[in-house]
Amino acid sequence: MKKINNGRSRVSMLYISALLVVFLISCKKGQSNIEIVSNDKTKPGVVTNIKVENLNGSARITYTLPDSKNLLYVLATYNINDKVVRQTKASYYTDTVMVDGFAKAKEYTVTLNAVSRANIMSDAVTVKVNPKIPNYLLINDNLAITPDFGGANFYGFNPNKTPVAIHILSYNDATKGYDEQDPQYLSNDTVNISVRGFSVKNTKFAVFTTDRFGNVSDTVTKELTPLFETQLDKSKFFTFHLTTDSPIGYGWELKYLFDNNLGDPGWHTTSAPLKICSFGIGPLAKISRVVLYNRLPDIWGYQNSRQFTIWGSTKDNPGDYPSWPATVTVVGTVLGDWVNLGNFVVPLPPSGAPPNQATDADKATAGANGFSFNMPNVSQMPAVKYIRFQCTQTWAGLDYVNAKELTLFGAPVQ
Structure with missing residues (x-):
């Protein structure tokens, strides 16, 4: 019995050792597949053949990647307004980077750098983008504010189904200021919001829209009389x-x-x-x-x-x-x-x-x-x-x- 047990122990040890070797080899292979650190300090080449497609509040930039075997991603750096700088990364698996969050429809400069696995940046390449009217402005500027039962209705379209928040306010005669309702968050194609609980008398309503980048629209106001409810x-x-x-x-x-x-x-x-x-x-x-x-x-x-x-x-x-x-x-x-x-x-x-x-x-x-x-x-x-x-x-x-x-x-x- 003792002999049999020792034999089984030796077989078990050999089996476990084999598993450990396989495990270590597997780990090594897995690590090499996702390793992002490199000792190769070669500066990658620049992106070329740059093209721009301007969209609402954003732009799609396509390019040809440099022939750099150590390339990890392309970095786009740009201002979305006078204060905020954004960076967007696109991996070396794609030839496109989206830049978004622009506050206005005007010209902006985007800087593109190819970045290696050793975190070495290429020389900078700049490109001009001219985004169309941002979605948060497109939505807010076209909202119809009409009388509704016991309040007002805010109706419009969000054709690009952009995530936004609609902020609705009403003037308070007692405090001589505006009270804000809870923001309405939406990402569907239609804005159709009603606020209730108001008397049938002239009331000032207002609305502004914000997006996920911190952009804030101007406030649109309208005075109207709610319908009887x-x-x-x-x-x-x-x-x-x-x-x-x-x-x-x-x-x-x-x-x-x-x-x-x-x-x-x-x-x-x-x-x-x-x-x-x-x-x-x-x-x-x-x-x-x-x-x-x-x-x-x-x-x-x-x-x-x-x-x-x-x-x-x-x-x-x-x-x-x-x-x-x-x-x-x-x-x-x-x-x-x-x-x-x-x-x-x-x-x-x-x-x-x-x-x-x-x-x-x-x-x-x-x-x-x-x-x-x-x-x-x-x-x-x-x-x-x-x-x-x-x-x-x-x-x-x-x-x-x-x-x-x-x-x-x-x-x-x-």
């Missing part, structure tokens, strides 16, 4: 059943969705392909915003709505639509007597906690205040008499849904 009278709401409406269970009838009571019961469906209900709101009204109250305690869980759509109808007795879609449709989509007024996504817990770990404070806030959503494109949408609430996704992906209360704001037309 009020909470629609729920005593005039009434149930209106259509064939595609979801079956209701557990005694949580549709009427409890708009009874001004945040306690139990609410509206609750049973399993069905669609999670949808319909009701009348009384007088014809423009809908400006909606407030949804999910069911406690799992506001961000189970059969509570995660995504939903609000549909509206102008008809006195709107008909059903035989093949109602279960998924989200584009705002403005018309299905028979119904038009998509808006698609909405319930925000995550304000604490930043995961949905299934929402804090007590998260639940208390959302339980008391609900989730408020501004209706998009209000000016383009018709005044309606009937509403369809459609949950397109619950937090748990279930085929049934519940809600405690739905509150609508807007302006009655009659």
Whole structure:
């Protein structure tokens, strides 16, 4: 037995030694592949055949790399305004470097250096770039500021989908200064921001835009009168059943969705392909915003709505639509007597906690205040008499849904 054990030990030691050799060889090969330090102090050649493509607030510079085996990257150095100097690196695997963050549409000088693995720079080569109007200015200068329900709407385009922050301010008569709303960060192609809670009187609004490079636009101001907005009278709401409406269970009838009571019961469906209900709101009204109250305690869980759509109808007795879609449709989509007024996504817990770990404070806030959503494109949408609430996704992906209360704001037309 002892002999066998010693033999096994010797075999094991030889096996381990072989593995160590392979490991060391592998490490050595890996290190040589990523080594960026070199003892070769040869100055690399310069980039040549330089071409410039001017873009909004940026420029794309292409070139021919020098024939230097020790080349690591090309360094572009440039001022983006009177104070800030930026540097952008492009590896030797590419022949292009992007220079961006320029504050204005004017001529700038960019210095290009080829840099070796020993951190030796080539002679400098300079090139002139003339970026077009930067995106943050392009956006801010073309924002339309118009009256909106209870405030103002700021609408425009971000054609290059550039990350920017929109800063909206309103004049405070009491403090004789401007109050700033929380900045709105966006990178989509459209700016459509509404601020609410203002009286129907002349109010000065202002807006400026910033980008990720610290550039700040001029402030654009406009005085306007917000449109009248009020909470629609729920005593005039009434149930209106259509064939595609979801079956209701557990005694949580549709009427409890708009009874001004945040306690139990609410509206609750049973399993069905669609999670949808319909009701009348009384007088014809423009809908400006909606407030949804999910069911406690799992506001961000189970059969509570995660995504939903609000549909509206102008008809006195709107008909059903035989093949109602279960998924989200584009705002403005018309299905028979119904038009998509808006698609909405319930925000995550304000604490930043995961949905299934929402804090007590998260639940208390959302339980008391609900989730408020501004209706998009209000000016383009018709005044309606009937509403369809459609949950397109619950937090748990279930085929049934519940809600405690739905509150609508807007302006009655009659």
